[in-house]
Amino acid sequence: xxxxxxxxxxxxxxxxxxxxxxxxxxxxxxxxxxxxxxxxxxxxxxxxxxxxxxxxxxxxxxxxxxxxxxxxxxxxxxxxxxxxxxxxxxxxxxxxxxxxxxxxxxxxxxxxxxxxxxxxxxxxxxxxxxxxxxxxxxxxxxxxxxxxxxxxxxxxxxxxxxxxxxxxxxxxxxxxxxxxxxxxxxxxxxxxxxxxxxxxxxxxxxxxxxxx
Amino acid sequence: xxxxxxxxxxxxxxxxxxxxxxxxxxxxxxxxxxxxxxxxxxxxxxxxxxxxxxxxxxxxxxxxxxxxxxxxxxxxxxxxxxxxxxxxxxxxxxxxxxxxxxxxxxxxxxxxxxxxxxxxxxxxxxxxxxxxxxxxxxxxxxxxxxxxxxxxxxxxxxxxx
Numbered sequence: 159x160x161x162x163x164x165x166x167x168x169x170x171x172x173x174x175x176x177x178x179x180x181x182x183x184x185x186x187x188x189x190x191x192x193x194x195x196x197x198x199x200x201x202x203x204x205x206x207x208x209x210x211x212x213x214x215x216x217x218x219x220x221x222x223x224x225x226x227x228x229x230x231x232x233x234x235x236x237x238x239x240x241x242x243x244x245x246x247x248x249x250x251x252x253x254x255x256x257x258x259x260x261x262x263x264x265x266x267x268x269x270x271x272x273x274x275x276x277x278x279x280x281x282x283x284x285x286x287x288x289x290x291x292x293x294x295x296x297x298x299x300x301x302x303x304x305x306x307x308x309x310x311x312x313x314x315x316x317x318x319x320x321x322x323x324x325x326x327x328x329x330x331x332x333x334x335x336x337x338x339x340x341x342x343x344x345x346x347x348x349x350x351x352x353x354x355x356x357x358x359x360x361x362x363x364x365x366x367x368x369x370x
Numbered sequence: 371x372x373x374x375x376x377x378x379x380x381x382x383x384x385x386x387x388x389x390x391x392x393x394x395x396x397x398x399x400x401x402x403x404x405x406x407x408x409x410x411x412x413x414x415x416x417x418x419x420x421x422x423x424x425x426x427x428x429x430x431x432x433x434x435x436x437x438x439x440x441x442x443x444x445x446x447x448x449x450x451x452x453x454x455x456x457x458x459x460x461x462x463x464x465x466x467x468x469x470x471x472x473x474x475x476x477x478x479x480x481x482x483x484x485x486x487x488x489x490x491x492x493x494x495x496x497x498x499x500x501x502x503x504x505x506x507x508x509x510x511x512x513x514x515x516x517x518x519x520x521x522x523x524x525x526x527x528x529x530x531x
Contacts, residue, residue, distance in 0.1 A: 210403035214395075218408045222415050223497055226422070230505045328400050332485045333478060336464040339485070340449050343492050350442045350496035357503040 162206055169203040186237045190228045197221035211327040371425035381423035388416035392494075399486040400479050406486035410493030418501045426505055435502060438495040445492025452484045 173196060180192035197220030204213035268275035331339055372378070395402075396409035421429030456468030466481025 211405075214403045214408050218404075218411045218415075223411045223418075226415060226418050227497075227500060227504070230422075230501055233505060325399075325401055325403070327403075328405050328482060328486075329478075331405070332400075332482045332489075333466060336453070336466075336485060339489065340446075340453065340464070343446050343449055343489050346496050347442050347446050347492055350499045353500055353503045354439065357506070 166203065166206055169199055169206070172199050173203065184239050184241075186232055186235075186239055187229070189239075190225055190232065193228075194221050194225040197224070211325075371428075372423055377423050381419050385416045385420050388412055388419070392416065396486065396490050397483075399490075400482040406489030407493050409486075410490040410495075411497060413490070413494040414497035414501070417498055421501060421505075426502065429498075430502065433498060435499075438498045438502070441491050441495035442499060443492075445488045445490070445495065447488070448491065449485050449488030452481060452488070456481075 176192050176196040176199060180189050180196060183189050183192060197216050201213045201217040201221065204210075204216060268277075392409045392413035395404040395412060396406060399405035399409065417429055417433050420432065452466075453464035456465045457463050459468040459471075461468040461471075464481075464485075466478050468477070469480045469484075470477035
């Protein structure tokens with residue numbers, strides 16, 4: 159077994175322990191810290207899988223800002239979880255059903271490490287990985303590209319990356335799916351506006367904030 | 371807020387580094403890992419760290435609320451404005467080719483940079499808004515409390531640059 163597989167399994171085992179710990183622990187500060195460590199270990203796991211963008215997001219958002227905001231919330235709510243009554247069977251059934259559906263959805267994905275997976279049958283250029291490719295590897299200047307564009311009006315993309323930048327994740331997110339990302343940004347703006355409308359000035363002025 | 375001098379010194383030294391790293395992630399968004407969302411989150415985390423250590427009122431002094439309110443909307447405006455610009459130039463919505471029609475491969479990164487700045491500004495400002503609103507009024511020092519444990523740093527600000 160290769161070293162990277164052993165590392166992956168160790169990280170995944172650690173992730174499972176951290177998740178169970180974050181659910182089971184009564185002190186909410188401990189729970190927040192455990193979920194933060196969970197995100198950090200998850201980021202390490204993405205790194206060993208060469209998913210740089212996901213690892214970066216997990217570290218910045220999962221381990222960083224989520225922890226800060228959760229601690230800010232704990233200042234308001236208190237730090238010890240109240241003991242709840244025994245298992246709620248409808249909730250457990252719903253959760254198990256949703257989890258089973260999600261796992262069923264992953265059955266169509268290629269197996270982990272499958273050499274016939276699309277990610278492996280469409281290999282990246284070596285230069286693409288090194289990210290040292292000029293935009294026009296044939297040495298075409300911008301003027302040449304303009305001439306090419308004039309001669310071939312249907313071909314808008316004359317470079318190595320079909321007109322996209324070397325980081326294919328960013329290329330997909332803000333170019334190919336730019337419309338989707340625009341409304342994700344709008345959703346974040348909406349969340350901020352809702353907080354301003356609901357919470358701003360609530361503590362200073364008890365007349366305001368009657369909505370919550 | 372905390373009166374622990376170690377926390378105060380470390381926060382004061384770390385915050386500019388975090389801001390610089392956020393800007394680095396932002397401007398390299400289209401060629402490296404990361405992008406507007408990560409950069410905005412790191413930028414906001416720097417100011418939130420400052421707010422947690424020095425108090426929310428101090429954070430709102432260095433980053434006033436009207437800036438974070440306006441920035442939240444400005445980011446979406448930049449993003450949508452990039453799309454509207456390409457529509458005005460006769461291309462489909464958010465087709466970055468409109469920015470430099472004679473060189474589509476060169477236009478793509480510029481469109482993405484513009485869009486990423488929109489995402490980064492909105493995310494940073496909204497994260498700071500969330501922190502401001504959920505912690506407002508919870509970290510005020512008690513009246514008469516001596517909260518200044520590192521007087522030298524405040525009296526002689528040039529000492530740390």
